[in-house]
Amino acid sequence: MVDISKRRFFTRKKIDSKQIRLPWVNSIQAFSDLCTRCGHCIDACETSIIIKGDGGYPSIDFTIDECTFCYKCAEICPEPIFNSEDSQPWDAKASINDSCLAHHNVECRSCGDACETMAIQFKLRLGGVALPKIELGECSGCGACVSICPTSSISVSNL
Ligand code: SF4
Ligand code: SF4
Ligand code: SF4
Numbered sequence: 407m408v409d410i411s412k413r414r415f416f417t418r419k420k421i422d423s424k425q426i427r428l429p430w431v432n433s434i435q436a437f438s439d440l441c442t443r444c445g446h447c448i449d450a451c452e453t454s455i456i457i458k459g460d461g462g463y464p465s466i467d468f469t470i471d472e473c474t475f476c477y478k479c480a481e482i483c484p485e486p487i488f489n490s491e492d493s494q495p496w497d498a499k500a501s502i503n504d505s506c507l508a509h510h511n512v513e514c515r516s517c518g519d520a521c522e523t524m525a526i527q528f529k530l531r532l533g534g535v536a537l538p539k540i541e542l543g544e545c546s547g548c549g550a551c552v553s554i555c556p557t558s559s560i561s562v563s564n565l
Contacts, residue, residue: 425459426466426547426562429473429495430480430488437463440485447479455549468549468562475548498547498562500525500540506559508537517551517560526551 421438428447431437443462453474459465466473475495480488507514508528513535518526525544528536542565549562 450478450482468552472550520550520554
């Protein structure tokens with residue numbers, strides 16, 4: 407009979423540490439070592455943003471929706487991968503690139519309207535429309551600003 411822990415070891419693939427995994431994951435190493443790719447977190451996610459990523463490991467896709475920090479993924483996971491709910495879910499933060507409409511002098515404040523924590527502020531400037539600026543201290547990395555952006559100019563990553 408094959409030892410299950412050995413089987414996991416031999417079938418384990420190297421995961422991309424830059425990809426956003428799940429909120430409250432205690433370390434990328436623990437996730438890589440202990441996640442069995444069972445998919446229970448995918449079924450539990452209330453906004454369906456958990457997808458099968460590289461090698462079948464769960465990954466977050468903010469182009470679908472935002473993370474509501476419901477903790478259901480952590481709750482259902484049978485492995486000791488997650489921190490307790492009262493800790494900070496992750497270090498993920500949003501950033502906006504130059505394809506943003508406001509950078510091309512087109513008025514748009516969709517991301518600001520979507521941001522519950524009001525982390526996106528618009529700074530007025532002479533001779534152009536107001537530009538969005540993210541106050542990183544206020545950003546929870548929820549991803550609500552990602553799918554709303556008409557030019558796909560926002561990404562969320564671990565800083
Ligand atoms: S905390 Fe909730 S909404 Fe966020 S990824 Fe987990 S299950 Fe989905
Ligand atoms: S529920 Fe846990 S073990 Fe299963 S795929 Fe999700 S993170 Fe991995
Ligand atoms: S990721 Fe969430 S908290 Fe951060 S700027 Fe976007 S909407 Fe606001």
